[in-house]
Amino acid sequence: MTARPPFPDIASLWQETASARPAFGTLSGGHRFDVAIVGGGYTGLSAARYLARRGLSPVVIEASRIGWGASGRNGGVVSGKFRLSFADIAARHGIETARRMHDLGIEAIDHVGELVAEYGIAAAEYRPTGSLRCAHNAVSLEALGKEVAWLRGALGDRACSMLSPGEMEAETGSRDFVGGMLNTHGGVIHPLNFVLGLAAGLQAAGIAIHERSPVTAIRRDRDGMVVETPDGTVSARQVVIATNSYSDLTPATAAVRKSIIPFRSAMIATEPLTGTAGQGLLSRGRSYTETRRMMRWFRKAGDRVMYGGRGAFGKTDSESAFAALHKAMVRQFPELASVAVTHRWSGLVAMTMDSLPHLGRLDDRVVYAVGYNGTGVAMASNMGRYVAALVAGETPDLGLLTSTPLRAVPFYPVREPAVRLVAGWYQFLDAIGR
Ligand SMILES: Cc1cc2nc3c(=O)[nH]c(=O)nc-3n(C[C@H](O)[C@H](O)[C@H](O)COP(=O)(O)OP(=O)(O)OC[C@H]3O[C@@H](n4cnc5c(N)ncnc54)[C@H](O)[C@@H]3O)c2cc1C
Known part of the structure; x- marks a missing residue:
């Protein structure tokens, strides 16, 4: 049995002003679901929402507590942009790709309002x-x-x-x-109350969510996939990896971690x-x-x-x-x-290497949605509809998010010094007013 890593709560303003937390149990014993979702942030919860809408049974498995990752500690800026400008996207990939991605951004922003209204998340203070x-x-x-x-x-x-x-x-x-x-x-929004309100709404709709259950292994068996946690297992037809920048918490998500800085x-x-x-x-x-x-x-x-x-x-x-x-x-x-x-x-x-989020498949049974590059409040909480489409065998068109691959970071072990170098260069350019 693997020990649970310690996950202290973040001493943030959001934490101090958080609404009441719904209780979610630890995963224990053996269970069967259609889809096992690893990660309890906006992406994982949104995926559960849209999978359930398609009549599938999802389970969300979170290593720490819901919203412990970026979803509960971000700046709460609701935006539909990407790190690349739409003009740059159009110049390199054509106007239709830029238009599709721009539409996706607007859809994602509107969707935040829809979630807040549908689940009555007044504490999210969306403005x-x-x-x-x-x-x-x-x-x-x-x-x-x-x-x-x-x-x-x-x-x-x-x-x-x-x-x-x-x-x-x-x-x-x-x-x-x-x-x-x-x-x-x-x-702007209160990001932690948004994710907690989303989780509470899903729980009320009967969707299974487990906290303090780090996924330690994801493996294939004869009937599909098996997802292991310290106290329980889930057998599922498909797995969704929704661990984004926290993909190095356990080795289970190593295949995605290699593509994220x-x-x-x-x-x-x-x-x-x-x-x-x-x-x-x-x-x-x-x-x-x-x-x-x-x-x-x-x-x-x-x-x-x-x-x-x-x-x-x-x-x-x-x-x-x-x-x-x-x-x-x-x-x-x-x-x-x-x-x-x-x-x-x-x-x-x-x-990510191309500064864009990516939705795709590792293989026929594992889907991932990661790499929001610091702009995920709207994008990640809307991504579930496309995760669900991919799981269902459709081929959603999200412009470059689906048409280009999630590339591995070259020289992954030296990524930290490389980031430091690039950041230092940017700071220098800013300082000299370039
Ligand atoms: C400081 C900061 C400020 C930001 N500000 C903004 C902003 O203002 N606006 C904006 O749009 N975006 C912002 N972002 C980005 C945004 O927060 C993210 O893009 C978004 O929250 C991603 O959601 P997610 O569900 O994909 O990932 P996360 O919310 O990080 O969720 C991933 C979850 O996976 C869990 N996990 C990892 N490994 C395992 C495992 N093995 N088993 C089970 N669970 C596991 C983690 O515990 C974590 O809770 C910011 C990010 C940060 C860090």
Whole structure:
């Protein structure tokens, strides 16, 4: 029997403001389901929802607690974009591929609202307030202008428009930006309450979910697949791997892990601003990202400011990474210098070789959906409908997400120094204003 790894809860703002957790038992004994889903985040739960809709019996098996991975600790920015711009996708792969992926992004954003409404997840505090990209220099502003023109012209996306420096100051409260791009699609959410509400809704619909049950092995037998945990087993016709950046928790998901570069993303949250300096900042409650390569982002959560960006390299948090975030926040919003930071936490983002998520098959019995590259709140929670289609033998078209393979990371053992090198280079370019 394999010992369960320790999985301490994350000391995040989300954890402190979490709604009541539904109880999910550990998997024990032998069971049979149509589909065994490894991972209890947005992807795994969404897969269970759509498999059940097709009349199949799914089981979600989570190593720790529901939402322990990225789904319960992310920034809660609801966005339909990919790391590659739609214009770049069109230039390299054709306008129809770009259109399909753009449609997928909008569908995923709308789907967040549908889930919140269907399962009554008021505690997710979903606000479809849109997002602002904040240009830090003239070169970035020009690029944003071209992007808006392209999105409006080529894809007919009227949700995007440009803002002047004055409008940016009125929107953000910062004089740091030379202009920006408003996108009224998307918004912000309490990510942990979203995933807990989704799990509670599925449980109420009779879907089996187990926590504290790390899958230690996935193997074939004569009738299909067997999924092993320390105290139980599931026999299933098919397996779905939904472990994303946490695919190295056990060797069971090694086949997927080799294609993912885990990158630590960190954030800090201030005390409530009511009655303190800076209480008028970010008054529209959107999500905000900078155009620098080592992208920093911020938002309000209730009346606190959250500020995020690159975390520490390596396996744990570091004081210096949090201090760098605080310094950047105060540079942007000087009035926050006297405001206390009450929460600091981080998580792993799943980067892929082509910066895109992928849905596909390892073989005739194992499906995977991973690699959201830091933009998975909407995308992962909508991915289940396509996971279910693939499991059912259909061939869903998600543009490059399904038409291109999930490539293995070359020289996987040296991925950490490589990430450090690339990040250092980006930081240097940002510092010299390129
Ligand atoms: C700090 C941070 C900030 C982010 N901010 C944003 C944001 O603002 N907006 C946005 O769109 N995206 C954001 N993301 C990305 C987003 O959170 C993810 O893309 C999304 O949550 C992925 O969901 P998932 O279900 O695929 O993976 P996860 O939520 O990570 O779930 C995977 C689960 O698999 C479990 N698991 C792993 N191995 C096993 C095993 N052997 N057996 C059983 N279970 C196992 C893990 O415990 C984990 O709970 C952020 C990510 C991080 C880390």
